[in-house]
Amino acid sequence: MGRNPKLRIRLSKVQDNASKVVDLCKGSKIEVGGVAKGVCGNVSVARAMVDGGCSFLADSRIQNIINLKKENLNIPFMLLRLPMPSEIDEIVSLVNFSLVSMTEVVKLIDEACRIQNFYHDVIVMVDVGDLREGIWPSESEIENMAKTLKGCQRVRCMGVGTNVGCFGGVLPSPENLDKLVQVGRELEELLGYKLEIYSGGGTSSLALVEKGIMPLGINQLRVGEAILLGSDVTGRRSIPYLHRDTMVLEAEVIELGRKPSVPIGAVGADAFGNVPTFVDKGVRLRGILAIGKQDVRLEGISPLQEGVYVLGASSDHIILDLEELAGEITIGSTISFKVDYGAMLAATTSPYVKVVIEER
Known part of the structure; x- marks a missing residue:
């Protein structure tokens, strides 16, 4: 049976998704x-992305990049999260290019490069409205960043980039990505050379490519969710030309029994400080799984068996209503779930969930 809970990843479908996304974008020179x-920087999945045609790999955690570089993937690496000053010494020796928004950090990178005898490429992030990272596209902020970059001896501005949809939920549009292009052109004038990269977001930006309305100049996307799950959570859509059945989460039943559907006694807050509410459906068959909020995002899982309903969870348990489940279920039975991006992220980060790589 193997250790539970586990997340099964179907590698061939991930690779096929990568290939289809790469082919789509190639038509727009992206x-x-x-x-x-x-x-969590899984090596097998990263290799599938490379085999599917991705031209570089990106991760937010330097620890993941360190592990991936040990595998001799022979591909450039991008650090997705803005650098912490405490990790800059590692970044300049391990990462091909990183994202920046603070002039102070650019100066620290340049100094670290001088000490270690390295050169480093950066992409200046521009906030086009989602209000996460990036310089604000004002004349003063653009000029200040250009002045700092011109004063660097070992840091080169490779391009500009933006992030949409991750914090403010702002969708990419021809208007806000054209704003990115405009900032890039202004930086080119101030720096005195052409920028190589105009990085227009990630999975949510694929819709613009599909519709043929991506602004001219955008030549790079950083794609995770579409390749991994075939979905676009920001756009609330399944991407029709991609596989959605790339991953299955499995958890084991550790208790079965018929119980009331409403707790008995005075109700206070649960272990996470929330006050739960219940609908009285009478006595029902309930099951408990050996997986909980410490392992997975509860809102991001969907049972694959009909008649299975998630009632809630504690840190170590998920409680199910199994009254309408067809077929036999016993202690030790496995319940399977589809995962969304948040659930996948939590499950692959948890040391208590085993990631099982399946070739097909």
Whole structure:
């Protein structure tokens, strides 16, 4: 049986998704980087992205990049999260290019490069409205960043990039990505050379490519969710030309029994400080799984068996209503779930969930 809970990843479908995304973007002269952070930098999945045609790999955690570089993947690496000053010494020796928004950090990178005798490429992030990272596209902020970059001896500005959809939920549009292009052109004038990269977001930006309305100039996307799950959570859509059945979460039943559907006694807050509410459906068959909020995002899992309903969870348990489940179920039975991006992210990060790689 093997250790439970486990997340089964179907590698051939991930690779096929990567290939289809790369082919789609190639028609618009856009290169695709595979974002491996959603699976905690899993080496097998990262290799599938590379085999599918991704031209670089990207991750937010330097620890994941260190592990991936040991595998001799022979591909450039991008650090997705803005650098912490405490990790800059590692970054300049391990990462091909990183994202920046603070002039102070650019100066620290330049100094670290001088000490270690390295050169480093950066992409200046621009906030086009989602209000996460990036310089604000004002004349003063653009000029300040250009002045700092011109004063660097070992840091080169490779391009500009933006992030949409991750914090503010702002969708990519021709208007906000054209704003990115405009900032890039202004930086080119101030720096005195052409920028190589205009990085227009990730999975959510694929819709613009599909519709043929991606602004001219955008030539790079950083794609994770579409390749890993065939979905676009920001756009609330399944991507029709991609596989959705790339991953299955499995957990084991550790208790079965018929119980009331409403707790008995005074109700306070649960272990996470929330006050739960219940609908009285009478006595029902209930099951408990050996997996909980410490392992997975509860809102991001969907049972694959009909008649299975998730009632809630504690840190170590998920409680199910199994009254309408057809067929036999016993202690030790496995319940399977589809996962969304948040659930996948949590499950692959948890040391208590075994990741099982399946070739097909």
